[in-house]
Structures are given as C-alpha cells and as structure tokens.
Amino acid sequence: MRTYNLTVFDQTGEKLLDESFTAGTDEEAKEVGQARLSEEGFNDHTHRCVSPEAKLILFHR
Incomplete structure (x- = not known):
C-alpha cells in the first residue's frame, strides 16, 4: 500500500x-x-491529492 495526501484550501x-x-x-487513490471530498462537501473547493512521488x-482550482 502507498500513502497519498489529500489537501483542500479555501479562497x-x-x-x-x-x-x-x-x-x-x-486509480484507487x-x-x-x-x-x-464528496463526504466533506469540498468538491468545488481548491484541492489536490498527491502520490508519494508528488505526482x-x-x-x-
């Protein structure tokens, strides 16, 4: 398993x-x-999800 990071920002x-x-x-990530994002209601906020290699x-946006 690999660790991914999900970050959401406001304006x-x-x-x-x-x-x-x-x-x-x-693809699973x-x-x-x-x-x-859907659970928290952040679909329309600026967000990113990155792989361990920062991809x-x-x-x-």
Whole structure:
C-alpha cells in the first residue's frame, strides 16, 4: 500500500482539510480522494491529492 495526501484550501489559502490515506494504486487513490471530498462537501473547493512521488492524482482550482 502507498500513502497519498489529500489537501483542500479555501479562497484565502487556508487549509480546510489535510489528511493522508493509503491505496494500492493511483486509480484507487483517485476514487478514495473523490469519495472523501464528496463526504466533506469540498468538491468545488481548491484541492489536490498527491502520490508519494508528488505526482498529482486529483487537482481542482
């Protein structure tokens, strides 16, 4: 399993969510990240999810 980081920001740049989770693949991490964003109601906020190599898996501005 690999550790991914999901971060959500408000319009001023303040972090609203900053958490790590594990997933087996980048595609699985994308699904987990999208589900987490939906749970918290952050789909329309600026967010990013990065792999352990700092590859962007999810990004919305």
